[in-house]
Amino acid sequence: MKTLHISNESLSNFKGAKYLAISHALRQAIKQGQVKENEQLPSARELAQQLSTNRHTIMAAYNELIAQGWIISKQRRGYFVATNLPINSSLPPAQQNRVSESGFQWQFTKNVPRHSDQVAANYRYNFAGGTPDISLFPFHEFKSYVSDAFSRPQLAELNYGNIAGFSPLIEQVSQYLRRARSLTDREIVITNGSQEALYMLSQLLLSPNNSVATEAMGYAPAWRSFQSSGTTVISIPQDENGMIPSELEKAIANQLALGQPIAVIYLTPLHQYPTTVTLPPSRRHAIYQVASRHNIAIIEDDYDHEYHYSCQPLAPMASDDPNGLVIYLSTFSKVMFPGARIGFMAMDKQLATAVTNYKSLLNHKVSVPMQDAIARWMQAGAFERYLRKATKTYHQRRDFMIKQLEHYQSLGIVSAFTIPDGGMAMWVQINQSAKALTERALNNDIYIQQESQFLIDKNQTSDRFIRLGFAGLGEQDIELGLQRLFDQKNV
Template sequence: MPVKTLYITSESLASSRGPKYLAISHALRQAIKQGQVKENEQLPSARELAKQLKTNRHTIMAAYNELIAQGWINSKQRSGYFVASNLPINSSQPATKTNSSFNQTFKWNFVKNASPTYETVAASFRFNFAGGTPDISLFPFHEFKSYVNDAFARPQLAELNYGNIAGFSPLIEQVSHYLRRTRSLTDREIVITNGSQEALYILSQLLLSPANSVATEAMGYAPAWRSFQSSGTTVISIKQDENGMIPEELEKAITNQMTAGQPISVIYLTPLHQYPTTVTLPVDRRHAIYKIASQHNIAIIEDDYDHEYHYRCQPLAPMASDDPNGLVIYLSTFSKVMFPGARIGFMALDKTLAQAVTNYRSLMNHKVSVPMQDAIARWMQAGSFERYLRKATKIYHQRRDFMNQQLTHYQEQGIVESFTLPDGGMAMWVKVNQSANALAKSALNNDIYIQQEAQFLLDKNQTSDRFIRLGFAGLTEENIEIGLQRLFDQKNA
């Protein structure tokens, strides 16, 4: 058998990376797959091929043994080596032959599908005004690296196994202590998650089905809706005003869904900084919604996605902190404090539900990265977590005030109609004197990403096409100024 059939020469073999026997076995395997070597065809002897490739016989025998183990060739005593008749591929016919049905490209039939979230799109823009993005450049990577190193240098070996699905015990302890001290959350089971999205998906699979429905604010977080819908449930949007969800409208929806035979079993809320408008749900409405939920045996998912960033005063305690009936499921995340790629979130919930969550979670991925959990636990225990949080909050407060000045300037020019200075959060809700959808589309041409009202509506026909959401946390003051100038002066750019 000529060496050229193997697609390898002694020169290329000498320069190949890795073990030579693997390079030879790969070349011969390719020759068989391409049909250059036929079924049952005899191969050169080990001695002959070694001479041709200027290598030793043991290297060739190792290559042949590799191919025998994989089922590509056979060895016949006193006869030599032959290409197998039943190959690991359908045949050793030339690749150019196309009349076989085996050569058709497989077509996938998806029973479910999902579109990419805005976060995956927004990250590629220079001026990313997406409303939940932290400034990753502020994160103390060098300091945090020391906690990661400690996690690997002194690992808790028992935690590295499949057990403890709820999370790394020291991190659960740190999170529990932090929630008791800063949010008055007590007597809760903590489950560490791969971000809030995993938590929402698991809860959707456990609590929702085509037989019931979930109530959400009229404007909200579309990825949460998609998680709910993945269970087959119906998402019911409840009217909101400048103070958030309207309790009376919730009552009406509960009655209507009961009559329709698809009762509401879950209410999804973002009460501290309503997503996307940033308004805080007043205490009286919180109590009213909780009372309604209690009367109708409805669970509440409280998504407190950026509790840490509040500027004017101390934020209201979560609804979960005053939950005598145990119906509130509290979600939060480290993604807004650290960086989205950290993928660490947590749930604080009832013991029975926590067990159901961990049981279901074991079907997916068992647990979150233990070394990352370990590093965060050490970071929190050392006090560095809260030191960084104070620093980031101060900077974001300054950026909020700077954006307030910039928007006031554009309001005076008649470009911005109105906006609300939020007490906390990472973004501002702005009403403009033009089509928000057209503004968002044209912004893309100037390397600017903004979110507009229709993105936050379940019923796109309800849009006024006048509101945009502008994040300030992830941009420097310089980029806020330049980005807004490009955004609002596009006609002159």
């Protein structure tokens, strides 16, 4: 195994937490070429021995480098230098522990991965997979509920307190979940979108001593939340039906042997993110059984439940949860718009109390007037009316997209795609490099995403899949956008 030259002096000169000093030194070692792209790094145990430190400190340093894109973790094999190394300038200057413009030297104890400023909505043709068509939202109608919320305010609720949420909204959400998603007997906490829920769960349930299992392709904002608590995100192979339960079992045994047991499984069972496939009942059952046997919690992220077209959506895993281990998350980001920042969690009482306590540290509570307006909107039945309208429109757009893709398939440009039962995007196999096509598309004012952006282990890419959202564009834009995307003369 490779021995890296890292001097203890350079570590002790570094101002900041030890794991950051180690990750900084490792980054230097990679930049100096001590280890090359794709080359294996020492195991956490070996490096801990070499540097006379704790294995968990090394794992935290490795996780830091994973989050920054310098290294990757391969299941059962260890840590490797990534193939596409971030250039030095990709590190935000603020994270380099340099003196800032103001002259002050910030001592960061955490490096948060850079957030992409690439705003999909700024592109002429925005095929982002999870984007609702915000222009369909009934702003005028909703305004009357906002106005009501201010005309007849519930004064007590406008103060601090009631951290878990505005009670009329909790009541509306509970009723809706009971009726539309077969979810009963759960404590509801209203959150600032699913992202806050993911972050709170990572802080409450995860640490450098455990790990999270997720589908091999998934939702990067969720992994980043998990990694912020120092945990390791383990990629579980998936196929055309979603996560493979036998692979999950193997990973559980492997992580136990490594002393980093899996504490949480993060799943998007209804419309797998990003492929949109529905996890079949047999797999749901198998995963649930494995989780129960090993005392592992499941986070079920049901982010676009309503948008299901071919049949009734499968009831959430949380609706059949005899052991109470499923934490259910959902959001108003798709049924309203992401800027509403309203989501909710449904879970057992003990966890709900812990989450509520944690939330009091973050932001006390979610904006009460917004919660109040949504509660009134739901109570009047206008929410479900809008939902029916949006679902019908997205269904038509999905069918239109299918026709378009069939056309490109007949031309040999698209090789294959599966018609999703629901969701807001199609997962499309093409006959050329997905990365190259995406790069050209972005330069040509078209926003699309490609396979490797969704992979935890970027090296596993087949470089043949792109994700095409259909919900956020009208039919004409779908047609013209695809023409521009696939017309080689233009791209």
